[in-house]
Amino acid sequence: xxxxxxxxxxxxxxxxxxxxxxxxxxxxxxxxxxxxxxxxxxxxxxxxxxxxxxxxxxxxxxxxxxxxxxxxxxxxxxxxxxxxxxxxxxxxxxxxxxxxxxxxxxxxxxxxxxxxxxxxxxxxxxxxxxxxxxxxxxxxxxxxxxxxxxxxxxxxxxxxxxxxxxxxxxxxxxxxxxxxxxxxxxxxxxxxxxxxxxxxxxxxxxxxxxxxxxxxxxxxxxxxxxxxxxxxxxxxxxxxxxxxxxxxxxxxxxxxxxxxxxxxxxxxxxxxxxxxxxxxxxxxxxxxxxxxxxxxxxxxxxxxxxxxxxxxxxxxxxx
Amino acid sequence: xxxxxxxxxxxxxxxxxxxxxxxxxxxxxxxxxxxxxxxxxxxxxxxxxxxxxxxxxxxxxxxxxxxxxxxxxxxxxxxxxxxxxxxxxxxxxxxxxxxxxxxxxxxxxxxxxxxxxxxxxxxxxxxxxxxxxxxxxxxxxxxxxxxxxxxxxxxxxxxxxxxxxxxxxxxxxxxxxxxxxxxxxxxxxxxxxxxxxxxxxxxxxxxxxxxxxxxxxxxxxxxxxxxxxxxxxxxxxxxxxxxxxxxxxxxxxxxxxxxxxxxxxxxxx
Numbered sequence: 001x002x003x004x005x006x007x008x009x010x011x012x013x014x015x016x017x018x019x020x021x022x023x024x025x026x027x028x029x030x031x032x033x034x035x036x037x038x039x040x041x042x043x044x045x046x047x048x049x050x051x052x053x054x055x056x057x058x059x060x061x062x063x064x065x066x067x068x069x070x071x072x073x074x075x076x077x078x079x080x081x082x083x084x085x086x087x088x089x090x091x092x093x094x095x096x097x098x099x100x101x102x103x104x105x106x107x108x109x110x111x112x113x114x115x116x117x118x119x120x121x122x123x124x125x126x127x128x129x130x131x132x133x134x135x136x137x138x139x140x141x142x143x144x145x146x147x148x149x150x151x152x153x154x155x156x157x158x159x160x161x162x163x164x165x166x167x168x169x170x171x172x173x174x175x176x177x178x179x180x181x182x183x184x185x186x187x188x189x190x191x192x193x194x195x196x197x198x199x200x201x202x203x204x205x206x207x208x209x210x211x212x213x214x215x216x217x218x219x220x221x222x223x224x225x226x227x228x229x230x231x232x233x234x235x236x237x238x239x240x241x242x243x244x245x246x247x248x249x250x251x252x253x254x255x256x257x258x259x260x261x262x263x264x265x266x267x268x269x270x271x272x273x274x275x276x277x278x279x280x281x282x283x284x285x286x287x288x289x290x291x292x293x294x295x296x297x298x299x300x301x302x303x304x305x306x307x308x309x310x311x312x313x314x315x316x317x318x319x
Numbered sequence: 320x321x322x323x324x325x326x327x328x329x330x331x332x333x334x335x336x337x338x339x340x341x342x343x344x345x346x347x348x349x350x351x352x353x354x355x356x357x358x359x360x361x362x363x364x365x366x367x368x369x370x371x372x373x374x375x376x377x378x379x380x381x382x383x384x385x386x387x388x389x390x391x392x393x394x395x396x397x398x399x400x401x402x403x404x405x406x407x408x409x410x411x412x413x414x415x416x417x418x419x420x421x422x423x424x425x426x427x428x429x430x431x432x433x434x435x436x437x438x439x440x441x442x443x444x445x446x447x448x449x450x451x452x453x454x455x456x457x458x459x460x461x462x463x464x465x466x467x468x469x470x471x472x473x474x475x476x477x478x479x480x481x482x483x484x485x486x487x488x489x490x491x492x493x494x495x496x497x498x499x500x501x502x503x504x505x506x507x508x509x510x511x512x513x514x515x516x517x518x519x520x521x522x523x524x525x526x527x528x529x530x531x532x533x534x535x536x537x538x539x540x541x542x543x544x545x546x547x548x549x550x551x552x553x554x555x556x557x558x559x560x561x562x563x564x565x566x567x568x569x570x571x572x573x574x575x576x577x578x579x580x581x582x583x584x585x586x587x588x
Contacts, residue, residue: 042500088498088500088505192521193521201519202518203512203519204513204516208509208512208513209518240505240509240510241505241552241555241556242551
């Protein structure tokens with residue numbers, strides 16, 4: 001329905017630009033608090049990757065590390081990337097960088113009670129953090145990841161935990177970490193990116209903010225499922241771009257909240273939650289088997305399965 | 320002397336249907352020459368003075384029953400009242416803005432983001448002498464309506480007339496896609512999504528946004544102004560950018576194709 005009545009609108013205004021330059025008070029530039037500024041090792045830049053077969057392997061390793069779901073699909077059962085937790089593609093000090101890891105193996109791990117090679121350590125992250133399947137030793141995926149890590153560690157002495165390895169230690173909380181306080185921290189500082197439901201957000205078909213819980217996140221056996229690891233990681237690195245801005249107490253509280261949510265089953269599940277807790281989770285840093293809002297965490301009735309590698313990918317290993 | 324051009328609108332048909340056949344014509348009133356991006360010095364919005372003298376021949380009153388549905392397009396095309404001309408006069412009929420003088424593109428931004436920003440302009444939390452009077456004149460419902468309208472417009476195709484030096488673009492690409500470990504700058508794509516398409520209502524689309532506008536916002540944050548209550552993330556980012564890097568990253572972002580897929584499941588968060 002068109003009614004054509006022309007209404008001429010005249011308008012005159014003058015905004016002198018003098019006022020535009022006054023928009024901003026000249027305050028000192030804002031700096032995010034820095035948790036990891038100790039003189040940590042600086043891995044070689046991408047441009048230092050050599051040409052030739054070894055260089056190709058390093059480049060493949062970096063690709064897998066950034067997009068395991070694409071380049072190691074046969075072993076990946078969720079929407080995470082290695083680089084979601086090992087930031088700056090495994091380079092960043094204070095977020096378990098690959099250079100720090102590479103020079104620290106073989107090492108004894110209480111998690112499985114024997115000395116682990118670096119390759120075996122890599123297998124663990126596929127099985128737990130990626131809720132997938134461990135690539136067999138010698139698999140091209142592991143060789144590529146090992147080559148990439150070796151390249152990043154160039155120049156570091158071996159068998160001396162270098163500064164920047166793992167996550168920076170976090171002081172014990174003043175008061176016992178609390179789920180409800182954690183929920184508030186989550187709403188204020190995390191939900192804008194990871195979503196109120198923790199399932200993350202994507203744009204243009206790609207995950208931008210990774211899921212923190214739910215069927216497409218890390219499973220109950222993962223290192224991030226330990227409240228201590230999660231609190232340390234979060235305090236140093238989250239909210240993204242503002243690492244170090246939460247108080248230690250807030251980090252412990254929000255880690256408790258995140259690690260009290262539904263996530264895929266522990267692949268070592270014995271068939272019984274209490275027994276699985278007793279065997280693998282008998283410590284205050286794990287909420288597995290505890291009751292939250294009337295539901296038992298890990299109860300198979302409400303717990304997504306472990307190792308959800310897509311069938312198509314699983315049938316062509318090594319891809 | 321660079322100016323915002325006020326776009327003259329002749330022969331406006333019913334805005335109730337957004338297929339408004341309009342003659343839109345950029346009229347630069349104080350200077351004949353189109354401002355060059357290179358003219359920008361330091362923190363510039365390419366607006367040196369804004370002289371708005373123009374006439375809009377707008378469509379007449381809309382029938383009452385069309386009113387609710389056409390509130391957004393009416394404000395966008397005709398203004399909210401006689402002394403508040405149309406948004407389209409500056410942001411363009413197609414919502415593409417005026418890239419060369421730093422008037423941002425609105426088409427394809429998330430509706431909640433646009434509505435929030437209008438609220439911040441109105442309350443003075445985002446200080447801008449040009450936008451304030453327009454935002455103040457709108458009720459919250461009107462803001463939401465005009466936000467929905469611009470958010471729903473098809474994303475205009477990309478025009479970037481001024482070619483940038485390849486080295487600058489390359490530096491911009493590196494910062495945008497990868498960040499800079501030395502300064503602990505994280506990549507823009509980590510929050511603005513692949514190729515800067517924006518993520519839900521959290522981060523606005525940068526791909527194809529006006530380069531001078533991006534640069535100006537970054538300088539503001541770098542100078543310590545939070546811009547608005549959600550600006551702390553960007554303050555932390557901009558503090559790590561040198562003026563040269565701001566130019567590089569703004570030029571690169573402006574050069575990106577704004578078209579590829581829109582934000583997905585997150586769209587209505």
